[in-house]
Amino acid sequence: MKESVIIARAKARWEGTAGREVKKVVCSTLVLILCLSIFVWSFAALPVVRSGRQVGQPQSLGVVGTGLFLGDIAVVYVDPGTSHALIGSTFTVNVSIANASHLFSYQFRLFYDTDILDAVDVKLPEGHMLTPVGPANIWIVELKAKDDFNSTHGTVSVAVTLLNPESGKSGDGVLATISFYVRKPGACLLDLCEPDTIIVDDGVNVMDRKLDSGYFECTAAEHDMLVSLEVPSHLVPKESANIDVHIQNGGRNNETNVVVQLSIDGTTVDTARVESLTVGSSYTMSYLWTPQNVARYNVTGHAPSLVGEDNFRNNADSKTVAVSYVIRVPADFLTISEAVRAASSGDTIRVAPGTYFEHVIIDKSVTLVGENVNDTIIDGNGTWRVVHLGGGSKISGFTIQDGLVGVYVETEGNIIEDNILRNSKYGIEIFSVGNNVVRGNTITDNGCGIISDTSGNRIYHNNFVNNTDQAIDIKSSTWDYSDEGNYWSDYNGTDTNEDRIGDAPYVVNVTLQTCDFCPLVDTYTYLVGDLNDDGTVNMADLAVAAPAFGAYPRHARWNPTADTNHDGKVDMIDLVIIAMNFGRTRSVL
Ligand SMILES: [Ca+2]
Ligand SMILES: [Ca+2]
Ligand SMILES: [Ca+2]
Numbered sequence: 310m311k312e313s314v315i316i317a318r319a320k321a322r323w324e325g326t327a328g329r330e331v332k333k334v335v336c337s338t339l340v341l342i343l344c345l346s347i348f349v350w351s352f353a354a355l356p357v358v359r360s361g362r363q364v365g366q367p368q369s370l371g372v373v374g375t376g377l378f379l380g381d382i383a384v385v386y387v388d389p390g391t392s393h394a395l396i397g398s399t400f401t402v403n404v405s406i407a408n409a410s411h412l413f414s415y416q417f418r419l420f421y422d423t424d425i426l427d428a429v430d431v432k433l434p435e436g437h438m439l440t441p442v443g444p445a446n447i448w449i450v451e452l453k454a455k456d457d458f459n460s461t462h463g464t465v466s467v468a469v470t471l472l473n474p475e476s477g478k479s480g481d482g483v484l485a486t487i488s489f490y491v492r493k494p495g496a497c498l499l500d501l502c503e504p505d506t507i508i509v510d511d512g513v514n515v516m517d518r519k520l521d522s523g524y525f526e527c528t529a530a531e532h533d534m535l536v537s538l539e540v541p542s543h544l545v546p547k548e549s550a551n552i553d554v555h556i557q558n559g560g561r562n563n564e565t566n567v568v569v570q571l572s573i574d575g576t577t578v579d580t581a582r583v584e585s586l587t588v589g590s591s592y593t594m595s596y597l598w599t600p601q602n603v604a605r606y607n608v609t610g611h612a613p614s615l616v617g618e619d620n621f622r623n624n625a626d627s628k629t630v631a632v633s634y635v636i637r638v639p640a641d642f643l644t645i646s647e648a649v650r651a652a653s654s655g656d657t658i659r660v661a662p663g664t665y666f667e668h669v670i671i672d673k674s675v676t677l678v679g680e681n682v683n684d685t686i687i688d689g690n691g692t693w694r695v696v697h698l699g700g701g702s703k704i705s706g707f708t709i710q711d712g713l714v715g716v717y718v719e720t721e722g723n724i725i726e727d728n729i730l731r732n733s734k735y736g737i738e739i740f741s742v743g744n745n746v747v748r749g750n751t752i753t754d755n756g757c758g759i760i761s762d763t764s765g766n767r768i769y770h771n772n773f774v775n776n777t778d779q780a781i782d783i784k785s786s787t788w789d790y791s792d793e794g795n796y797w798s799d800y801n802g803t804d805t806n807e808d809r810i811g812d813a814p815y816v817v818n819v820t821l822q823t824c825d826f827c828p829l830v831d832t833y834t835y836l837v838g839d840l841n842d843d844g845t846v847n848m849a850d851l852a853v854a855a856p857a858f859g860a861y862p863r864h865a866r867w868n869p870t871a872d873t874n875h876d877g878k879v880d881m882i883d884l885v886i887i888a889m890n891f892g893r894t895r896s897v898l
């Protein structure tokens with residue numbers, strides 16, 4: 310980069326961030342090694358040291374931890390160095406690296422001014438710097454944008470490492486792509502944090518590097534109105550919700566008699582006239598909406614252009630709202646992840662057959678149902694956790710395959726029921742939490758069927774078939790319920806009394822003597838209508854369903870277990886399904 314250009318940019322930054330103290334931090338290898346010791350965790354615990362850009366300094370020759378002379382040192386930089394975008398628009402930057410040598414792991418942290426920008430997305434783009442040869446040989450430790458680092462700044466945190474046996478990558482490439490939404494005119498740094506930017510090679514050496522932060526600028530137009538809309542993405546019929554239409558004066562002049570409108574499916578439902586809107590100020594029009602019917606609605610906030618306003622693309626904001634009892638994929642939302650984001654606690658998400666290449670993070674209490682266990686497939690494409698289950702949720706009716714972990718559980722009170730988990734390194738991993746239930750699943754052809762490091766989880770009625778390690782139980786889980794355990798394809802005990810329960814326990818952990826005391830000698834099959842999973846369809850199952858009769862999600866009596874056909878309502882059809890199977894027991898299937 311030409312020095313004059315760098316100085317010009319640096320000058321612009323100082324002007325754009327007047328009064329901001331920028332500390333220069335000297336990075337000795339020692340400091341970096343200290344940083345490495347806390348590499349994998351807790352960015353939050355690190356002290357806030359604002360980055361010092363070493364703008365305009367000549368590049369020095371680098372020396373890595375081994376003492377080997379390597380020539381040009383690596384540069385981690387924001388590309389493009391300077392970005393411009395209009396208020397109300399979105400732009401992207403890359404955080405890239407040049408002159409990398411055997412790069413194996415990196416972390417960086419980038420600060421931005423939340424008064425001006427919102428970080429809306431951060432991702433590893435196609436062909437990024439650490440694209441592994443084997444798709445599973447990468448661990449994304451952290452990849453997130455948070456708008457609330459403190460009262461003035463947000464932070465984008467990224468930490469990625471390759472996994473053995475991958476080799477480090479050399480040359481130039483992209484570390485991450487970040488998208489920002491422009492909230493207001495102004496200027497700010499896209500500021501790479503000095504102590505939190507660490508690059509490590511495949512010899513576990515922390516490598517010397519320089520940082521080159523980015524700069525953003527949005528110049529206000531003479532006249533510019535900006536409209537943004539807030540509305541839930543999903544509602545249940547007859548449920549009320551506020552639609553907030555915000556209008557903001559992003560121009561250089563005070564405005565009078567500004568009009569803002571709200572329309573639903575093309576019909577204007579509310580209008581406001583704002584007498585005075587000074588530079589930078591905003592006004593919110595709230596509308597209480599109670600949609601009646603199951604449908605997808607287009608909701609649009611709009612401000613007619615002012616005289617002399619050129620930037621009118623940001624004068625309207627539209628959102629689609631799905632109104633339904635169950636959230637349907639792909640009818641309401643194309644991906645499972647989008648549906649989970651739109652869901653509220655207590656919602657049911659019903660997924661139609663198809664193969665969904667996703668990594669689904671569930672962080673609220675939802676019921677996620679696949680319509681057909683064999684054909685409704687979530688595929689991790691060989692990487693990471695296919696489903697990250699939390700929030701006290703239930704997942705059933707899916708084939709979950711091709712991940713580092715099929716289902717990863719790290720909160721209490723979740724249920725994994727009637728799924729097929731196959732072809733992952735770990736079918737299920739329960740990490741340091743209890744009170745989860747794993748039942749009725751077929752867990753097959755994984756490196757390890759299930760790994761649990763915690764007591765207090767109940768694992769029964771599953772079929773463990775041909776996993777290299779069927780189960781690894783580091784603390785004692787409970788492997789049976791009501792005198793019935795799991796089916797183990799490598800169990801070779803006898804069943805003298807022919808009650809379909811093996812005579813001898815199946816030993817899960819020899820050292821702890823953790824056992825499935827009631828191993829099934831036949832594979833377990835789910836019995837339709839057996840809501841309480843006791844092997845018989847009888848009055849007890851009707852007693853589960855009856856109290857929820859007439860209920861739907863967010864209704865006081867709602868119970869997703871009672872919704873036998875997973876259509877988001879407990880009605881006569883659910884009772885008929887139980888009635889049609891009345892008297893059946895699992896043993897006669
Ligand atoms: Ca405008
Ligand atoms: Ca027996
Ligand atoms: Ca029953």
Ligand SMILES: [Ca+2]
Binds near residue numbers: 872875878
């Ligand atoms: Ca139903």
